[in-house]
Amino acid sequence: MRIAILGGTGNIGKGLALRWAYKHEIIIGSREQSKAEQMKESYEQILLENTTKTCNISGVKNDKAVAAADIVIVAVPYKALKSLVDSIHPFLTNQVIVSLVVPMEKQNSYLKYVQPDDGSAAAELKKLVPDAIGVVAAFHNLSARKLCNLESHLDYDVVVCGSDKEAKKKVIELIEDINGIRPLDGGGLENAAIIESLTPFLINLARRNNLHELGVKFV
Numbered sequence: 001m002r003i004a005i006l007g008g009t010g011n012i013g014k015g016l017a018l019r020w021a022y023k024h025e026i027i028i029g030s031r032e033q034s035k036a037e038q039m040k041e042s043y044e045q046i047l048l049e050n051t052t053k054t055c056n057i058s059g060v061k062n063d064k065a066v067a068a069a070d071i072v073i074v075a076v077p078y079k080a081l082k083s084l085v086d087s088i089h090p091f092l093t094n095q096v097i098v099s100l101v102v103p104m105e106k107q108n109s110y111l112k113y114v115q116p117d118d119g120s121a122a123a124e125l126k127k128l129v130p131d132a133i134g135v136v137a138a139f140h141n142l143s144a145r146k147l148c149n150l151e152s153h154l155d156y157d158v159v160v161c162g163s164d165k166e167a168k169k170k171v172i173e174l175i176e177d178i179n180g181i182r183p184l185d186g187g188g189l190e191n192a193a194i195i196e197s198l199t200p201f202l203i204n205l206a207r208r209n210n211l212h213e214l215g216v217k218f219v
């Protein structure tokens with residue numbers, strides 16, 4: 001699969017790029033070509049030190065990344081969502097979009113989920129893109145730090161929500177390619193708010209209990 005990671009220069013985008021690059025063609029997207037190229041080189045270096053497998057990564061501006069992709073991962077802060085979609089809209093044809101976006105803000109010392117008017121960031125994204133584009137919500141409850149550390153053993157579930165069954169199936173298959181992560185079908189896109197809102201809860205839980213890199217695992 002050709003996977004564009006928009007915001008692939010950031011924390012969680014880096015983790016996904018490193019975990020998928022041995023099997024898929026990864027296109028790091030950024031607002032700046034030079035930043036995308038620089039991060040591509042740094043990820044290649046990390047992969048060289050950690051695996052003997054050949055990896056395929058490129059780095060380009062977000063719109064070019066979308067034009068070349070089958071799957072588009074949206075890994076930018078919520079405040080950037082609308083401007084990002086505006087910039088890629090002409091290049092959306094038949095890709096599947098995966099939203100990792102969590103709308104949250106600091107309140108006192110803790111984080112709070114700020115529910116968008118459309119119900120969730122993923123539902124808002126669905127309204128912003130052409131009707132033919134399948135939107136799936138996933139990865140919200142994974143720790144970027146853990147994902148980025150290739151020596152770190154993963155043992156998490158990732159709940160996947162989406163109303164387009166074909167799109168959701170493709171994303172579930174991609175998640176199965178990451179060792180230690182079990183994808184779980186979380187139903188339609190209307191459930192995305194549940195997994196988005198879990199993220200600030202997990203971060204607060206970790207802070208209150210002096211824990212690190214909490215994720216979810218259903219047993």
Ligand SMILES: NC(=O)c1ccc[n+]([C@@H]2O[C@H](COP(=O)([O-])OP(=O)(O)OC[C@H]3O[C@@H](n4cnc5c(N)ncnc54)[C@H](OP(=O)(O)O)[C@@H]3O)[C@@H](O)[C@H]2O)c1
Binds near residue numbers: 009077078
């Ligand atoms: N970090 C985690 O553990 C984690 C886990 C699950 C989900 N998430 C969610 O995933 C998303 C990304 O998180 P992150 O921690 O990876 O974020 P981040 O590192 O702060 O940002 C990711 C990338 O977003 C782009 N960006 C930042 N501001 C932007 C703007 N105003 N307009 C367009 N692009 C902008 C930047 O890329 P360029 O400068 O290269 O364009 C940046 O490298 C967030 O919505 C977050 O809630 C994060």
